[in-house]
Amino acid sequence: MRLPIVAANWKMHKTPAEAAEFAQALVAPLLPFEGVERVICPPFIAIPAVAEALRGTPIKVGAQNVHQEPQGAYTGCISVPMLQGLVEYVIVGHSEVRQYLCETDAMINAKAKAILAGGLKPIIAVGESLAQREAGETVAFVGAQVRAALEGIPAEALPSIVIAYEPIWAIGTGRNASPEDANQTIKVAVRDVIAALYGEATAQQVRIQYGGSVKPENMADYMRMPEIDGALVGGASLKLNDFVALVRLAQEAKSG
Ligand code: 13P
Numbered sequence: 001m002r003l004p005i006v007a008a009n010w011k012m013h014k015t016p017a018e019a020a021e022f023a024q025a026l027v028a029p030l031l032p033f034e035g036v037e038r039v040i041c042p043p044f045i046a047i048p049a050v051a052e053a054l055r056g057t058p059i060k061v062g063a064q065n066v067h068q069e070p071q072g073a074y075t076g077c078i079s080v081p082m083l084q085g086l087v088e089y090v091i092v093g094h095s096e097v098r099q100y101l102c103e104t105d106a107m108i109n110a111k112a113k114a115i116l117a118g119g120l121k122p123i124i125a126v127g128e129s130l131a132q133r134e135a136g137e138t139v140a141f142v143g144a145q146v147r148a149a150l151e152g153i154p155a156e157a158l159p160s161i162v163i164a165y166e167p168i169w170a171i172g173t174g175r176n177a178s179p180e181d182a183n184q185t186i187k188v189a190v191r192d193v194i195a196a197l198y199g200e201a202t203a204q205q206v207r208i209q210y211g212g213s214v215k216p217e218n219m220a221d222y223m224r225m226p227e228i229d230g231a232l233v234g235g236a237s238l239k240l241n242d243f244v245a246l247v248r249l250a251q252e253a254k255s256g
Pocket of ligand 1: 009094170173211213232234236
């Protein structure tokens with residue numbers, strides 16, 4: 001049984017003070033849901049404040065990106081050693097970073113390796129564009145993203161890796177993938193690809209999230225799908241009651 005994981009990707013929202021206040025307010029309502037791993041990914045500048053607010057609680061902190069080198073002349077970047085002790089998870093390969101910051105599959109692979117080497121856990125985001133979907137390329141494209149991200153990563157590391165399947169056309173659009181469709185893509189383009197690379201037993205240990213316009217109204221339908229082990233949530237994670245509801249719905253669906 002895989003522990004469900006619901007992660008809040010706050011993207012470029014909240015100042016450090018706002019983030020700390022929100023994180024503090026989340027603690028009590030999120031505490032009862034021990035059957036779900038709960039992760040908050042604030043902007044870099046708010047990570048210390050959120051880590052402080054969540055210290056001693058079971059709620060984890062994640063970063064939204066990282067540079068693959070431990071240090072160097074990389075203006076504006078943050079490295080794994082800088083995040084150690086503050087976060088447990090790091091999102092890499094988010095479609096917004098791939099698109100706006102020109103992050104490549106090779107960079108995502110290097111970042112995933114650096115995150116694992118530093119004792120942290122990558123949440124590797126993959127997903128197709130609307131044009132790719134309409135051209136029938138979803139499975140080939142997402143499968144290739146998964147293969148590229150995992151290149152050279154040993155099987156022992158796989159249980160520490162989370163994959164987030166986020167179809168680009170569903171992010172922030174209100175147009176979510178149907179639960180059956182997301183489940184099927186996760187199965188054939190992610191879990192089966194991992195099974196082909198590492199074997200079925202290893203593939204069964206990897207947690208795979210869905211992301212893209214997840215909200216309380218559709219969460220239960222996703223969480224009832226056998227291949228979907230949680231959600232990576234943008235907009236709805238910025239509303240306290242909504243995010244708490246998402247975690248509750250994950251716990252109810254997966255324990256029921
Ligand atoms: P929305 O939940 O706002 O669609 O964003 C999804 C996402 O990109 C999470 O990483």
